[in-house]
Amino acid sequence: MPERGLSRRHFLEVSGGVGVGLVLSFALPGGPAAARKTAPPGTQELNAWIRIGTDDTVEFFVSQLEMGQGVFTSVPMLIAEELEVDWQRVRAQQAPADDRFGRQRTGGSASIRRGFDEFRRVGAAAREMLIAAAGEAWSVPRSECRARQGVVIHEPTGRQLRYGELAARAAALPAPTDPPLKPRSEFRIVGRRVPRLDTPAKTDGSAQYGMDVQMDGLRVALVERPPTLGAKLASFDASAALAVEGVERVVEIPSGVAVVARTTWPAMKGREQLRVKWNPGDGANVSDESIDAQCRAAIGRTRLARDDGDVDQALAGAASTVEAVYEFPYLAHAAMEPMNCTAHVRDGECEIWVPTQTQSGTRAAAVKITGLAPEQVAVHPTYMGGGFGRRSATDFVEDAVHLSKSVGAPVKVVYSREDDMRAGYYRPAGTSEFTGGLAADGTPIAWRHRMATPSIMRQKGWTLSDDIDGVVVEGARNLPYAIPNLRVGWAEVELPISTHWWRSVGSSHNAYVTECFFDELCRAGGVDPVEGRLALLDGHPRHQRVLRVAAERAGWGTSLPEGRTRGVAVHECFGSFVAQVAEVTVGKNGRPRVHRVVCAIDCGDVVNPDTIEAQMEGAIAFGLSAALHGRVHFAAGRVTSANFDRYPLLRIREMPRVETHIVTSGDPLGGVGEPGTPPIAPAVCNALLALTGKPVRRLPITPVG
Amino acid sequence: MPEYRLRVNDELRTVQVDADTPLLWVLRDELGLTGTKFGCGGGYCRACAVQIDGAPGFSCRLRVADVGARRITTIEGLSPDRSHPLQRAWIAEDVPQCGYCQSGQIVSAAALLDRNPDPSADEIDAWMSPNLCRCGTYNRIRRAIQRAAREGTRDEAGSEDA
Ligand code: FES
Ligand code: FES
Numbered sequence: 001m002p003e004r005g006l007s008r009r010h011f012l013e014v015s016g017g018v019g020v021g022l023v024l025s026f027a028l029p030g031g032p033a034a035a036r037k038t039a040p041p042g043t044q045e046l047n048a049w050i051r052i053g054t055d056d057t058v059e060f061f062v063s064q065l066e067m068g069q070g071v072f073t074s075v076p077m078l079i080a081e082e083l084e085v086d087w088q089r090v091r092a093q094q095a096p097a098d099d100r101f102g103r104q105r106t107g108g109s110a111s112i113r114r115g116f117d118e119f120r121r122v123g124a125a126a127r128e129m130l131i132a133a134a135g136e137a138w139s140v141p142r143s144e145c146r147a148r149q150g151v152v153i154h155e156p157t158g159r160q161l162r163y164g165e166l167a168a169r170a171a172a173l174p175a176p177t178d179p180p181l182k183p184r185s186e187f188r189i190v191g192r193r194v195p196r197l198d199t200p201a202k203t204d205g206s207a208q209y210g211m212d213v214q215m216d217g218l219r220v221a222l223v224e225r226p227p228t229l230g231a232k233l234a235s236f237d238a239s240a241a242l243a244v245e246g247v248e249r250v251v252e253i254p255s256g257v258a259v260v261a262r263t264t265w266p267a268m269k270g271r272e273q274l275r276v277k278w279n280p281g282d283g284a285n286v287s288d289e290s291i292d293a294q295c296r297a298a299i300g301r302t303r304l305a306r307d308d309g310d311v312d313q314a315l316a317g318a319a320s321t322v323e324a325v326y327e328f329p330y331l332a333h334a335a336m337e338p339m340n341c342t343a344h345v346r347d348g349e350c351e352i353w354v355p356t357q358t359q360s361g362t363r364a365a366a367v368k369i370t371g372l373a374p375e376q377v378a379v380h381p382t383y384m385g386g387g388f389g390r391r392s393a394t395d396f397v398e399d400a401v402h403l404s405k406s407v408g409a410p411v412k413v414v415y416s417r418e419d420d421m422r423a424g425y426y427r428p429a430g431t432s433e434f435t436g437g438l439a440a441d442g443t444p445i446a447w448r449h450r451m452a453t454p455s456i457m458r459q460k461g462w463t464l465s466d467d468i469d470g471v472v473v474e475g476a477r478n479l480p481y482a483i484p485n486l487r488v489g490w491a492e493v494e495l496p497i498s499t500h501w502w503r504s505v506g507s508s509h510n511a512y513v514t515e516c517f518f519d520e521l522c523r524a525g526g527v528d529p530v531e532g533r534l535a536l537l538d539g540h541p542r543h544q545r546v547l548r549v550a551a552e553r554a555g556w557g558t559s560l561p562e563g564r565t566r567g568v569a570v571h572e573c574f575g576s577f578v579a580q581v582a583e584v585t586v587g588k589n590g591r592p593r594v595h596r597v598v599c600a601i602d603c604g605d606v607v608n609p610d611t612i613e614a615q616m617e618g619a620i621a622f623g624l625s626a627a628l629h630g631r632v633h634f635a636a637g638r639v640t641s642a643n644f645d646r647y648p649l650l651r652i653r654e655m656p657r658v659e660t661h662i663v664t665s666g667d668p669l670g671g672v673g674e675p676g677t678p679p680i681a682p683a684v685c686n687a688l689l690a691l692t693g694k695p696v697r698r699l700p701i702t703p704v705g
Numbered sequence: 706m707p708e709y710r711l712r713v714n715d716e717l718r719t720v721q722v723d724a725d726t727p728l729l730w731v732l733r734d735e736l737g738l739t740g741t742k743f744g745c746g747g748g749y750c751r752a753c754a755v756q757i758d759g760a761p762g763f764s765c766r767l768r769v770a771d772v773g774a775r776r777i778t779t780i781e782g783l784s785p786d787r788s789h790p791l792q793r794a795w796i797a798e799d800v801p802q803c804g805y806c807q808s809g810q811i812v813s814a815a816a817l818l819d820r821n822p823d824p825s826a827d828e829i830d831a832w833m834s835p836n837l838c839r840c841g842t843y844n845r846i847r848r849a850i851q852r853a854a855r856e857g858t859r860d861e862a863g864s865e866d867a
Pocket of ligand 2 (some may be wrong): 068336385386801802803804805806807837838839840841842
């Protein structure tokens with residue numbers, strides 16, 4: 001067990017102030033090396049900040065950023081549980097960029113997974129300090145005092161002091177290094193359906209998103225960026241743009257040519273009037289066809305990612321074999337709020353208001369451009385109209401900082417929908433080729449999977465261990481099925497298209513291809529897909545359990561109306577296990593219609609069941625949107641699917657009923673934001689296989705003809 | 706620049722903007738009503754929904770010069786205190802995730818309930834399909850509209866003149 005106490009490696013600040021009372025902050029700034037030695041991966045990201053006012057208000061600064069996943073509520077729930085405060089009194093704010101919080105980024109479905117104990121320790125430490133303060137005030141042993149609902153009670157006499165009355169005294173005390181945590185059985189907040197703290201502001205238009213930032217002297221800018229992949233600016237003529245009323249400046253920045261105006265519409269209109277000449281770059285010929293062809297061609301160059309048994313020999317000796325080639329496209333995150341950022345660079349300081357998944361990355365980007373010291377850069381995270389991984393990039397931050405620096409005023413850079421969809425940072429496209437071998441009784445005995453995709457890690461300049469991109473093979477390399485002869489290979493495809501983390505990353509395509517091919521093997525072997533899976537999941541009880549729960553709740557094996565079939569898929573990622581059963585029909589137009597999805601998730605423990613259900617619904621919609629519609633189209637080096645007409649998203653009439661069953665196992669905590677996405681595409685495709693007899697080997701699903 | 710007089714949330718507002726300016730940017734940049742959102746600018750997502758004489762409209766596709774004397778209602782004009790039955794239902798069902806689409810969803814749904822106080826699931830789907838939600842809150846949107854249909858009229862009995 002790694003050391004988990006609030007000891008040396010925790011930075012602790014205690015300060016009392018007028019009207020403030022107690023301020024506590026915790027982080028792990030021990031430097032990367034120290035953190036790595038003692039903490040599980042990523043634990044240095046954990047932090048919290050509690051403020052107890054002398055008026056009894058309790059405020060938490062949440063460093064993990066709310067993008068819809070509910071962390072703005074679940075982190076305070078964990079702190080409040082141990083702090084023993086009335087949930088009604090809890091207020092929360094997003095934390096600004098601040099070194100005392102350690103590294104600040106939100107992603108990888110990691111916030112609660114890694115913070116379950118740490119956030120509770122933060123609350124418990126504050127509670128112990130308040131108890132100690134009360135003991136001191138009454139000159140009684142602290143063991144006679146108990147904290148409950150925002151007051152400390154002296155049990156023998158029944159005397160009480162409110163937290164607000166104790167805060168200033170508590171702030172002068174040392175923080176305990178290893179405060180006791182409540183047993184699970186005493187939880188009053190954690191595990192309950194607690195209403196989200198951010199909901200009210202999201203029902204009356206008052207929630208402030210990055211797009212909504214307004215301030216005196218604010219300028220709005222739109223940037224004309226290269227129209228084709230890799231194009232370079234040759235020259236531009238700004239005269240017509242400058243003639244648009246409201247346009248003030250036209251400025252060249254590294255990403256393109258920006259039109260800066262007093263408000264948004266003139267900036268948009270002015271940009272249309274820009275005349276820009278571009279020199280085509282190395283991507284000028286990229287098209288849908290060339291991408292597919294390059295991926296297919298790369299299959300022959302795979303490097304080994306996993307090699308169990310002897311696949312060649314097993315295939316040669318198999319009673320029968322199955323071959324298949326699967327293809328999947330580039331995908332865009334398409335968050336509802338297009339990318340944007342407001343920056344104000346002044347003498348010796350820079351202030352940034354931005355919907356971001358990373359305060360740290362935002363600050364680092366600004367430091368690099370301005371040459372300021374980190375502490376001279378203030379980052380104010382706003383509400384985010386969706387993240388899904390996209391907002392961990394900082395392209396929009398860089399544009400805003402460059403522009404504010406050159407214009408000398410606060411500038412909000414706004415991406416149009418088309419800018420957002422063309423900006424890159426896509427989920428990689430790829431090809432997966434399979435050969436499977438079956439024994440005479442239909443049991444899979446050989447599995448050869450060769451995949452070709454661009455490398456996200458290489459594009460980001462990271463080191464690939466064994467020359468394998470660990471994130472794009474995730475979910476394929478760790479196939480859970482006990483197939484004795486199993487080989488997974490990966491080939492890198494070089495394309496001038498930028499890729500990025502997209503909700504569930506490698507699992508988004510690897511669950512699709514592996515779970516679909518597994519059903520092809522079941523079909524060839526005459527084995528039921530649920531039975532076939534369970535039989536090869538010995539030693540994977542968490543897979544088995546969610547699979548059983550989903551199958552049972554979905555009525556697997558029971559009859560359905562004519563023309564309706566079920567498909568199943570199970571997948572593990574980000575520490576959680578999810579199985580889904582989809583019920584599907586095909587409409588007259590040949591398009592699949594998904595009526596019902598039964599989803600079972602084992603994420604170890606539960607903070608807020610309502611949030612888990614919401615995340616499963618959302619993740620299913622996200623994965624289904626991709627399965628039915630998602631493809632970033634390219635022609636002559638240009639993204640041609642730049643708005644929702646050519647990049648359709650799932651609409652309400654396509655949304656299935658979703659029933660979520662949470663399986664609590666007491667196992668280590670898993671993430672919740674991403675794991676619901678991977679299984680839906682294969683569950684739907686497997687239902688179509690059952691219905692039509694034809695595998696769906698290409699996404700998005702083409703109408704059944 | 707020409708001057709326009711607009712009836713927004715039962716107030717007369719005067720703006721001086723280019724005639725082509727979409728109502729969306731007038732509301733957001735000139736009148737400070739930022740609850741109405743920009744999602745696509747092309748009529749595909751209805752994040753920009755406002756009611757125009759009680760019917761849901763795409764404010765990103767309506768030029769300010771074409772608004773005329775029509776009544777514009779934005780999310781801010783739905784109720785002063787989140788008391789509209791749909792807002793209460795949205796809170797009760799904890800509908801929003803990122804929340805960015807939700808002004809448009811609520812404004813669109815309000816126009817539905819004005820016409821059809823007890824819509825079926827299919828009627829909800831048909832009416833709400835122009836509104837995209839990337840976070841996939843659709844099932845909760847359905848539930849919240851049905852809840853508002855159930856509870857809204859009861860709680861508002863006598864005070865609602867529609
Ligand atoms: S912003 Fe108006 S429809 Fe999308
Ligand atoms: S709640 Fe995020 S787009 Fe609807």
